[in-house]
């Protein structure tokens with residue numbers, strides 16, 4: 354089958370049982386997406402399919418033929434970090450870092466789509482990304498910073 | 511590991527034919543239930559028929575002001591569509607209070623209605639469980655049953671149905687449209703969910719290969735001020751201990767129309783008909799709400815760890831009715 358990940362087309366042979374997460378990590382060497390629970394409860398495996406955050410562990414790779422996949426490896430410009438990545442570093446929005454790529458994939462989609470006006474809205478949208486180190490306040494701070502910076506550059510603040 | 515076949519179909523007829531012709535095959539929509547249960551060894555299909563390319567994603571008003579929702583519309587799209595948020599807020603809220611953003615982006619409405627119970631004995635693939643392996647017994651009866659049902663139970667199974675959207679759908683008298691090997695039909699949602707009785711493995715009247723193509727929600731005057739309340743162990747991303755969908759219309763102090771359904775307490779999304787009958791035509795007072803709620807829970811058969819659900823459900827009903835009467839959320 355062929356799969357387009359971060360703009361690159363890959364030809365791979367996979368059993369139908371293989372999850373998108375295992376395909377990315379074990380077959381394409383894209384190990385940024387993490388396996389926490391492998392049953393849809395933690396969000397560490399969050400990637401985008403057709404631009405929308407989904408759980409790669411409950412997605413079958415075969416079902417992604419002709420779909421556009423984006424992983425943490427694909428969100429930054431070639432010469433640096435995505436603003437959300439930078440904000441996560443500045444705000445110490447992680448300890449062990451295991452949940453971080455999933456957090457960032459959700460956060461970037463949230464900021465793109467809007468709906469991060471209040472802390473409650475951020476918390477609700479991000480509730481599918483569990484952080485065992487409980488870095489939640491700092492994650493929210495990072496998201497707020499990028500939100501406010503976006504507002505300034507777009508002249509709405 | 512057993513091999514698993516996969517095929518993607520692009521028309522309703524080929525989907526029905528593919529699954530209908532093969533007793534070991536099943537439909538795959540968002541996969542958030544099916545892939546999980548395959549990995550756990552609870553579901554063991556030989557072939558997955560991927561229906562995600564079927565043109566069943568519409569969310570639109572019907573001519574009479576009701577809703578028509580395609581079986582493959584995603585939970586997140588339905589929750590945020592203006593048609594739903596404006597005229598059926600309880601449905602939108604029930605979807606947004608379920609699962610997580612990622613899961614809602616994946617999960618389809620048809621799959622949501624068909625999702626399986628979260629009973630831990632059902633999901634562990636080894637404990638005796640009549641729903642998974644008919645005739646093996648029910649481990650929950652005398653086991654850890656804090657999350658289990660108190661209404662509609664049988665000695666064979668006390669598992670709750672976990673769908674939140676199903677609760678709102680039951681309150682609104684939704685109709686499930688299907689196409690199967692023997693043709694098309696429409697099933698009132700209350701008949702779409704079966705009580706466990708002596709055969710808890712059979713949850714729906716669907717024949718093998720029968721595909722849900724859409725869900726219709728008829729118009730209801732009170733629906734615009736409906737609401738959905740969900741009570742659970744943590745604030746977000748958790749199944750309900752108790753939930754309530756409620757809509758009420760009061761004229762001159764009397765209850766003219768009331769819709770009430772419960773989640774988390776029944777073996778199926780539970781239309782609270784006893785309470786509705788008790789309320790209709792009577793006064794819309796807190797005491798009347800409390801009496802009706804108590805009447806609904808009268809047939810409850812609580813077990814060792816879930817008895818708290820009986821008073822909790824009653825208080826939740828009173829709160830939901832009071833809020834709905836005062837103009838919604």
Ligand SMILES: Cc1cc2nc3c(=O)[nH]c(=O)nc-3n(C[C@H](O)[C@H](O)[C@H](O)COP(=O)(O)OP(=O)(O)OC[C@H]3O[C@@H](n4cnc5c(N)ncnc54)[C@H](O)[C@@H]3O)c2cc1C
Nearest residue numbers: 393539540541542543544608609618620621622624674722
């Ligand atoms: C961690 C987690 C938390 C969750 N929390 C909640 C919650 O709080 N509230 C809630 O309501 N739900 C919750 N869910 C459940 C989720 O909503 C369901 O798994 C989802 O709606 C199923 O839809 P799907 O499209 O992914 O179905 P699939 O997994 O693809 O299919 C499920 C079943 O339905 C059948 N099926 C699918 N579509 C059709 C069709 N059109 N016709 C006939 N049969 C069909 C399939 O064959 C399969 O047997 C949660 C799930 C997870 C994993």
Ligand code: SF4
Nearest residue numbers: 629639648667668669
């Ligand atoms: S409650 Fe139902 S699903 Fe749970 S163990 Fe008993 S039979 Fe199985």
Ligand code: FES
Nearest residue numbers: 389390391396410
């Ligand atoms: S690994 Fe996918 S949700 Fe936990």
Ligand code: FES
Nearest residue numbers: 448450484485486
């Ligand atoms: S930083 Fe450790 S799990 Fe989130």
